[in-house]
Amino acid sequence: MANLISASSAPIAGFGGKEYYDLLGTVGVMRKIFKESVVDGFELQLEPEWDIENPPLTDTDWADWTKTPKYTAREIVAVLKREKLPILSVHASRDVGKYLCSEQEKDWEKGKRVVYESLSIAEELGAKVCVFHLWDTWKTTFDMRHVEKIFLNTADQFPHVHASVENIPTHLEGHTPFELVRSFKHVTLDLRWAALYDELDVFESIINNVVNVHLRGSLEGNKWVMKRSKFGFYESLDRIRDEWKYKELLTVEPEGKIEGSLFHNFLEAMRSLKS
Secondary structure: OOOOEEEEHHHHHHHHOOOOOOHHHHHHHHHHHHHOOOOOEEEEEOOHHHOOOOOOOOOOOOOOOOOOOOOOHHHHHHHHHHHOOOEEEEEOOOOHHHHHOOOOHHHHHHHHHHHHHHHHHHHHHOOOEEEEOOOOOOOOOOOHHHHHHHHHHHHOOOOOOEEEEEOOOOOOOOOOHHHHHOOOOOEEEEHHHHHHOOOOHHHHHHHHHEEEEEEEEEEEOOEEEOOOOOOOHHHHHHHHHHHOOOOOEEEEEEEOOOOHHHHHHHHHHHHOOOO
16 A cells, blocks of 8 residues: 655745745645645644744744734634645644643643644544654753653543654753654654654664654755755655555655745655655
8 A cells, every 4th residue: 555645734835925824825835736636635734823822932033923823723623624635644833842841830731732732633634643743852851751641641532643753853861862752652753853863774663653754855856855864865765665664654844945936846746756
């Protein structure tokens, strides 16, 4: 059985001249892409800029929170259901790890709510996978067991959704991303972070736990390339898909220049994944 191929909603917004936090504009681009039959569906990125309670905790320079439209979980579900676009996975707010690694109980409670709402949105939209950045990338000390307990207690309420932990960078002393994700039942393997830590090979040992692979690449003509990596984009894809016999979701996360003039190149590059 061939892998389902998806595209992440956040970066592709640029193909329509939209910002990643423009939900309605992003949906319009998703609709345009789906009509070209180059993807089986999408990964819906939930943005902290949509949170009415407080501004984003991560990447705070990217958007003006005071001007960005706000959406509840119910409103997000309504928008996507109205469009009838297949959502194969949901990516929780990038702020989850900041909340869960805080020393403040009020932040843990907010983190629980964000995890719950993300999984609820995934369930409502029929997505089998929900991706989480589970720790604070920049913190050198935090209690991973505490973070894991909060996360799993909430995830257990959604048995039909794979609550998947991504191998994002870490500054936790004595640990690498692989060491932090290896104990989880469901894992998202991001190729950029695997390249950064030179950890791609070790993921073969837990490939049965991987439910989503983030294919991170920049457009070069009609193909994808990985920059600053010891392995190539298609080389790693062949290894994961053919050698490791990975059969689950593949999600493309374009990097670099994303604009309307490159839309044709994007379509051809997406077609190259099925050949």
